[in-house]
Amino acid sequence: MRSLERIAAVAANTMREAVRSRVLYTLLFFALALIGTGVLLSTLSYVEQDRILQDVGFAAIRVFGVAIAIFVGIGLVHREIDRRTIFTILSKPIGRSEFLLGKYFGLLATLWLQVGVMAVGFAAVSLATHAPLGRVHAAAFALIGVELAVVVAIALLFSAFASPMLASLFTAGLWLIGHLSRDLRNLGSQSSADSVKLATEWLYRALPDLSAFDLTQHAAHGLPIAASDVALPLAYGLGWVALALVAATWVFERRDFR
Amino acid sequence: MSAADEVVRVEGLVKEFRSGLGLRAKRVLHGVSFSVRAGEIFGFVGPNGAGKTTTLKILMGLIRATRGRASVLGHDVRETEFRRHVGFLPEAPYFYDYLSGREFLRFYARLGGVPRAERAARVETLLAWVGLEGAGDARLRTYSKGMLQRIGIAQALVHDPRVVFLDEPMSGLDPIGRKEIRDLIRRLQAEGKTVFMNTHILSDVEMLCDRVAIIVQGEIRFEGSGHAALADEDREAELVLTGVPPALAEALAEGRGSALRGVGERIELSVPHKQVGEVLARALAAGAHVVSVAPRRASLESIFLSAVEGGRR
Numbered sequence: 001m002r003s004l005e006r007i008a009a010v011a012a013n014t015m016r017e018a019v020r021s022r023v024l025y026t027l028l029f030f031a032l033a034l035i036g037t038g039v040l041l042s043t044l045s046y047v048e049q050d051r052i053l054q055d056v057g058f059a060a061i062r063v064f065g066v067a068i069a070i071f072v073g074i075g076l077v078h079r080e081i082d083r084r085t086i087f088t089i090l091s092k093p094i095g096r097s098e099f100l101l102g103k104y105f106g107l108l109a110t111l112w113l114q115v116g117v118m119a120v121g122f123a124a125v126s127l128a129t130h131a132p133l134g135r136v137h138a139a140a141f142a143l144i145g146v147e148l149a150v151v152v153a154i155a156l157l158f159s160a161f162a163s164p165m166l167a168s169l170f171t172a173g174l175w176l177i178g179h180l181s182r183d184l185r186n187l188g189s190q191s192s193a194d195s196v197k198l199a200t201e202w203l204y205r206a207l208p209d210l211s212a213f214d215l216t217q218h219a220a221h222g223l224p225i226a227a228s229d230v231a232l233p234l235a236y237g238l239g240w241v242a243l244a245l246v247a248a249t250w251v252f253e254r255r256d257f258r
Numbered sequence: 259m260s261a262a263d264e265v266v267r268v269e270g271l272v273k274e275f276r277s278g279l280g281l282r283a284k285r286v287l288h289g290v291s292f293s294v295r296a297g298e299i300f301g302f303v304g305p306n307g308a309g310k311t312t313t314l315k316i317l318m319g320l321i322r323a324t325r326g327r328a329s330v331l332g333h334d335v336r337e338t339e340f341r342r343h344v345g346f347l348p349e350a351p352y353f354y355d356y357l358s359g360r361e362f363l364r365f366y367a368r369l370g371g372v373p374r375a376e377r378a379a380r381v382e383t384l385l386a387w388v389g390l391e392g393a394g395d396a397r398l399r400t401y402s403k404g405m406l407q408r409i410g411i412a413q414a415l416v417h418d419p420r421v422v423f424l425d426e427p428m429s430g431l432d433p434i435g436r437k438e439i440r441d442l443i444r445r446l447q448a449e450g451k452t453v454f455m456n457t458h459i460l461s462d463v464e465m466l467c468d469r470v471a472i473i474v475q476g477e478i479r480f481e482g483s484g485h486a487a488l489a490d491e492d493r494e495a496e497l498v499l500t501g502v503p504p505a506l507a508e509a510l511a512e513g514r515g516s517a518l519r520g521v522g523e524r525i526e527l528s529v530p531h532k533q534v535g536e537v538l539a540r541a542l543a544a545g546a547h548v549v550s551v552a553p554r555r556a557s558l559e560s561i562f563l564s565a566v567e568g569g570r571r
Contacts, residue, residue: 002371009368013354020356083352088413091318091346091423092369095338257320258275258312 006094010102011109017076018110024072028114031064032121039129050131051220057122058216062144065115069151070171073107077156078164086257097249104156104245111148115141132222139230140215146237147213151175153244154208160251178210208240265421265452266294266317271326273312273476285476286312289326292471292481294421299443299453301467303460303562309476310456311349314425317454318346330421342371345414349425349456351406355399359390359409362398363416370417384412388442404435411442421452428462440466460562472562495534497527498549499541506544510537524549 018024038056042049080086080103089099119141126133154174158167181204188200212233218225273287287309294300304310315321316328319335333340353362363381372380385391388408393401401409407427414422427443428436436459443466446453457463463470471481500523502510507525529537531553538548 006369009365013365017354017356084348085352085354087315087318087320087348088346088351088353088366088410089369090320091341091344091414092366092417093339093341093371094369254322256275256322257315 003098006098007102007105010099011106014076014103014106015110018072021072024068027064027068028117031060031118034060035118035121035125039125053129053131054126054220057125058140061115061118061122065111065144065148066151066175068114069111069148070155070168073152073155074159074164074167076107077103077159081257096252100156100249100252104152107152108149111152112145115145136215136225137219139225140219142230143213143215143233146234147210150208150237150240153241157244157248160248175210178208181207181209182211212236263295264293265296265331266454267329268292269327271313271316271328272324273316274324288476290473290478292478294452294454296452297450298468299447299455299466301463301470302454302456302473303458303463303470304473305458308473310473311425314423314456317423342417343420345419345422347410347414347424347427349429351410353398353406355397358395358397359385360394362409363412366413367416372417380416384416388412404431404438407431407439421454422446423454425456427455428457428459494528494530496552497529497537499546500524500549502541502546503544510540
């Protein structure tokens with residue numbers, strides 16, 4: 001119980017610092033602006049205006065959510081070490097893993113809050129243009145939230161040992177590869193060489209498949225979804241989060257804070 | 259001294275930092291050992307780069323020792339729970355400047371395990387204790403350096419620890435700020451807390467510390483009471499005499515290697531403590547007058563310098 005209290009204290013302080021960050025509001029402003037410009041972009045086409053509007057909206061939420069996770073998230077962790085605030089925190093009866101989990105949940109709660117604000121903007125624009133909105137849209141937002149949970153955990157892992165610049169590059173790189181790993185496997189499976197098939201298959205298994213969290217096409221086209229379309233990616237995402245956090249804790253526990 | 263009296267015990271501490279892909283190891287602590295007793299103000303003294311902060315960070319669990327053992331209140335420093343009884347103020351601390359003083363202390367009280375019902379009262383007590391009751395709602399970014407140091411001490415005390423570790427607590431402060439912090443440290447001792455203080459400001463150590471350890475190049479050169487170290491045989495007395503015949507003055511100085519400084523008829527002699535009686539008897543027999551006899555104790559600075567010089571040799 002006391003452990004939860006300490007994790008909650010760090011998480012609350014992380015949220016407080018994040019919501020006072022100007023970078024966060026700048027990114028949020030551009031995300032909302034981009035969602036709004038979807039209206040203009042959709043007028044350039046005579047067909048599927050709703051789909052274009054919502055494609056742009058989902059893309060804005062995903063990209064800016066990841067940008068906030070990387071730039072604000074990694075910055076917050078690094079600042080604790082760089083400015084030595086971590087010295088006074090770890091001198092209190094709080095374990096390093098508790099500190100890391102507090103940071104993680106604080107960042108995640110901030111990100112989900114941002115996704116919530118962007119989702120409200122998305123819904124407002126959709127309602128104003130009479131674009132369809134339904135459960136599949138809510139499911140798509142939820143899976144963006146799960147994807148961000150995976151990205152923040154990976155960002156935390158990299159920031160446990162790398163400089164902020166490297167941690168940002170590693171996380172952004174892994175996010176991009178994570179969205180391509182399924183295509184890579186499909187491409188490899190068409191190869192006549194068994195070694196290529198095997199390599200792309202193992203690469204797919206070793207890297208997170210972030211396209212598993214993408215229900216935006218279902219939402220934009222109004223396609224039906226089953227419960228497993230959400231439950232399976234959710235379980236997959238939780239697995240990756242647990243893996244990344246365990247690895248981050250392992251690295252963090254062994255680190256010297258000089 | 260029984261083990262129960264020991265608040266801090268450090269035995270054979272070795273620390274190596276690895277750099278360059280982990281291939282090269284630089285040893286910064288070479289088997290450091292010392293202990294701190296309950297209720298004392300302990301000064302951990304050394305020049306910059308001697309290993310003071312590294313040792314303190316090992317005690318705070320921020321750095322893992324390569325070899326050796328360190329315990330605080332009988333607990334291995336790698337444990338976590340015992341830190342409920344430990345307070346720490348790092349050197350030149352940066353705090354969350356977006357928080358007010360009150361928010362800041364509440365956060366640390368929560369981390370330190372202060373029960374929710376007691377937190378608000380404890381924060382107010384601490385703000386008053388460090389003289390910041392009027393600045394509790396101001397953001398930390400508006401605090402002066404002295405105020406930051408005081409709120410830093412307040413965060414170290416907010417959970418009412420038994421032992422407080424301070425890293426260069428007077429560093430960068432003006433004389434008024436230094437006096438305020440000295441007074442706070444004395445009050446901590448008066449309340450029964452043990453204080454461990456890293457510093458290189460020797461005048462503060464002389465004024466505050468019951469015992470000191472001097473570390474040079476990662477090795478302990480001296481541990482004990484600063485006063486006890488200056489035992490009788492090392493002490494000297496400063497004699498000021500008038501009417502001493504020049505030949506006798508030179509003989510007195512030469513015979514025992516004493517320093518002789520003379521202005522006209524008035525001479526000053528530094529004489530080993532045990533020879534004061536003999537010198538006075540000879541001077542008086544030659545018709546001299548005694549102006550003053552003052553015991554002169556070697557300063558901590560001289561111990562410190564000889565320890566540092568020893569390290570260089």
